[in-house]
Amino acid sequence: xxxxxxxxxxxxxxxxxLGAGKTTLLNRILSENxxxxxxxxxxEFGELGVDNDLVIDADEEVFEMNxxxxxxxxxxxxxxxxxxxMKRRGKFDGIIVETTGLANPAPVAQTFFMDExxxxxxxxxxxxTVVDAKNLIARLEDSHEAEEQIAFAxxxxxxxxxxxxxxxxxxxxxxxxxxxxxxEIRRATKSDVPVEAVIGRDAFKLERILEREPDFLESDEHxxxxxxxxxSFEVDQPIDPEKFNAWIGGLLQAKGPDLLRTxxxxxxxxxxRRFAFQxxxxxxxxxxxxxxxxxxxxxxxxxxxxxxxxxxxxRRGFESCVASQGAA
Amino acid sequence: MxxxxxxxxxxxxxxGRSEDLGAWVIGAAFGRDGRGCAFSLGDGTLRLxxxxxxxRRLEAHDxxxxxLVADSESGFLSGGDDGKxxxxxxxxxxxxxxxxxxxxxxxxxxxxPSGLRxxxxxxxxxxxxxxxxKLKALQHPSTVGGVAFDxxxxxxxxxxxxxxxxxxxxxxxxxxxxxxxxGSHQSVAFSPDGTHVVTSMQENALHGWRLTDQQDMRMxxxxxxxxxxxxxxxxxxxxxxxxxxxxxxxxxxxxPMGKPPVELAGGDSVVCTMxxxxxxxxxxxxxxxxxxxxxxxxxxxxxVPVAAPGRGAVSALAWNPAxxxxxxxxxxxxxxxxxxxxx
Numbered sequence: 014x015x016x017x018x019x020x021x022x023x024x025x026x027x028x029x030x031l032g033a034g035k036t037t038l039l040n041r042i043l044s045e046n047x048x049x050x051x052x053x054x055x056x057e058f059g060e061l062g063v064d065n066d067l068v069i070d071a072d073e074e075v076f077e078m079n080x081x082x083x084x085x086x087x088x089x090x091x092x093x094x095x096x097x098x099m100k101r102r103g104k105f106d107g108i109i110v111e112t113t114g115l116a117n118p119a120p121v122a123q124t125f126f127m128d129e130x131x132x133x134x135x136x137x138x139x140x141x142t143v144v145d146a147k148n149l150i151a152r153l154e155d156s157h158e159a160e161e162q163i164a165f166a167x168x169x170x171x172x173x174x175x176x177x178x179x180x181x182x183x184x185x186x187x188x189x190x191x192x193x194x195x196x197e198i199r200r201a202t203k204s205d206v207p208v209e210a211v212i213g214r215d216a217f218k219l220e221r222i223l224e225r226e227p228d229f230l231e232s233d234e235h236x237x238x239x240x241x242x243x244x245s246f247e248v249d250q251p252i253d254p255e256k257f258n259a260w261i262g263g264l265l266q267a268k269g270p271d272l273l274r275t276x277x278x279x280x281x282x283x284x285x286r287r288f289a290f291q292x293x294x295x296x297x298x299x300x301x302x303x304x305x306x307x308x309x310x311x312x313x314x315x316x317x318x319x320x321x322x323x324x325x326x327x328r329r330g331f332e333s334c335v336a337s338q339g340a341a
Numbered sequence: 342m343x344x345x346x347x348x349x350x351x352x353x354x355x356x357g358r359s360e361d362l363g364a365w366v367i368g369a370a371f372g373r374d375g376r377g378c379a380f381s382l383g384d385g386t387l388r389l390x391x392x393x394x395x396x397r398r399l400e401a402h403d404x405x406x407x408x409l410v411a412d413s414e415s416g417f418l419s420g421g422d423d424g425k426x427x428x429x430x431x432x433x434x435x436x437x438x439x440x441x442x443x444x445x446x447x448x449x450x451x452x453x454p455s456g457l458r459x460x461x462x463x464x465x466x467x468x469x470x471x472x473x474x475k476l477k478a479l480q481h482p483s484t485v486g487g488v489a490f491d492x493x494x495x496x497x498x499x500x501x502x503x504x505x506x507x508x509x510x511x512x513x514x515x516x517x518x519x520x521x522x523x524g525s526h527q528s529v530a531f532s533p534d535g536t537h538v539v540t541s542m543q544e545n546a547l548h549g550w551r552l553t554d555q556q557d558m559r560m561x562x563x564x565x566x567x568x569x570x571x572x573x574x575x576x577x578x579x580x581x582x583x584x585x586x587x588x589x590x591x592x593x594x595x596x597p598m599g600k601p602p603v604e605l606a607g608g609d610s611v612v613c614t615m616x617x618x619x620x621x622x623x624x625x626x627x628x629x630x631x632x633x634x635x636x637x638x639x640x641x642x643x644x645v646p647v648a649a650p651g652r653g654a655v656s657a658l659a660w661n662p663a664x665x666x667x668x669x670x671x672x673x674x675x676x677x678x679x680x681x682x683x684x
Contacts, residue, residue: 070444074483076502079524079544089502089525090484097422100365100383101405129565
């Protein structure tokens with residue numbers, strides 16, 4: 014219940030294609046003089062050695078949950094490993110999970126929402142995706158996972174900047190922002206980003222949702238349905254919580270597999286607090302996160318990152334959640 | 342409040358010994374020959390509780406202990422996340438049976454009086470014989486969540502993703518009988534008569550198979566994961582944790598199919614985390630999330646408190662073979678042993 018006395022251990026998830034520089038970043042985090050101890054969960058096909066006291070070799074095991082929902086998958090190995098690590102608590106300050114290059118980040122993220130033991134003992138700090146500035150565009154063309162790793166990212170380390178021109182880098186950033194404008198992009202060479210940029214982000218905390226105001230690209234230029242895109246909608250009038258729950262519940266149920274990440278900050282009618290909401294595929298989480306700032310406009314906003322997004326339909330849906338009183 | 346707490350602590354204070362061990366209690370076990378009581382901890386140590394009230398500390402694993410069981414004849418088996426499978430005598434001598442290497446967790450253990458031992462490491466169940474000799478390594482499609490021998494020591498079962506595998510220990514061809522059921526299966530147990538296999542699942546449910554006709558049994562409706570379950574000595578009941586009471590499924594008169602479970606010691610909305618059935622009688626010991634430990638007689642429903650709440654969620658619970666002593670430990674490192682023998 015008491016989320017405030019946060020005794021949970023933060024978990025950072027490192028994703029990125031093979032050769033993008035994940036392990037380099039991992040070793041950089043571990044070797045830096047920050048006085049923190051990490052437990053590291055790596056996969057068996059790691060590229061380089063990892064130098065750390067507590068390294069756990071994981072075999073990525075993606076399990077479907079028996080709840081009739083095909084996109085409800087968890088990482089069985091993580092459930093097991095995090096559960097066991099909690100028994101030696103106090104020996105480390107955080108956990109870093111490195112995924113294989115081809116991994117879809119959804120099962121990892123969902124593990125933190127679906128498994129009660131994991132939820133009780135740990136919190137997802139951030140998903141950090143390392144991408145290769147030189148090769149990302151080609152990867153995005155041929156791999157769903159590369160898109161998903163961008164879509165799920167809270168922080169993107171745009172690595173190997175020494176291999177690209179400024180023009181190429183700008184184009185890569187444009188492509189990243191079309192998929193996920195909310196991720197913070199950090200340019201790097203040999204994964205040289207400050208540790209604080211990737212650790213201790215608390216990006217999944219409801220309080221921090223949509224904290225960043227990105228330069229949103231309404232890029233309608235090439236909307237292949239198969240491409241991952243993000244769309245954002247705003248309304249000025251207060252939202253009716255019941256209408257919203259009915260709409261979002263139905264939407265996640267029907268479109269869950271296509272909706273990678275959904276985030277929203279809502280102004281409910283008759284309530285002075287902001288309501289924050291997030292979902293990974295069908296799995297949603299929401300709560301009040303404190304009052305609206307005096308004088309700030311009480312705008313409700315929702316962001317979808319996913320495939321096959323129907324802009325007019327989503328807009329109409331969200332607008333239909335406006336409370337009838339005061340609305341036309 | 343303090344009065345009820347004192348009442349609930351009557352057995353622990355009058356007939357028990359307890360200690361704050363300072364680390365998560367992973368497991369508790371008594372030697373099969375009646376000698377020794379051991380606790381294994383999240384800091385990698387083992388503690389031996391003597392009858393005189395001494396708590397001896399043994400440095401066992403470089404890391405965390407992951408599982409502890411009574412060994413075949415006497416002493417204990419301990420597995421750790423340092424890849425070591427250790428045999429620990431009742432006197433505290435440690436011998437290494439196997440070293441699977443750092444990063445290879447020895448997660449689940451089982452031992453049989455005949456001398457057989459099973460240890461799961463990742464997807465493999467390693468079988469060892471009486472003298473510690475390696476007999477075979479049984480491979481599974483995914484990481485093993487639990488291992489168990491049947492009462493005769495003829496078969497070993499392993500729970501994993503999408504089912505459980507049954508292996509005949511002495512089989513030449515080593516092909517398992519796979520009991521399929523969608524989902525991730527963890528702890529596994531045979532019914533004492535060897536006719537049923539039960540697993541706990543990632544979902545808040547148990548699954549069972551009747552081996553004669555492979556009929557499936559779904560035991561669901563739990564509010565949390567089921568971390569512990571145990572058959573009564575003659576196999577009439579399956580006692581389970583995972584609800585705010587002890588849930589008992591009847592394995593007689595055609596049950597558990599179509600029969601509702603019996604619920605005992607419920608009513609205060611605290612989740613039961615551990616259960617252990619008495620080795621002879623239809624009595625079940627249970628530990629709860631708030632630290633309460635109690636015993637319940639199944640026939641009469643009579644409840645006897647053993648230890649009061651307030652010392653951390655119960656994470657380990659074991660009877661000695663004679664059923665005269667009960668050991669328990671908690672997530673916050675409290676451990677106790679209570680002597681229930683006639684005086």
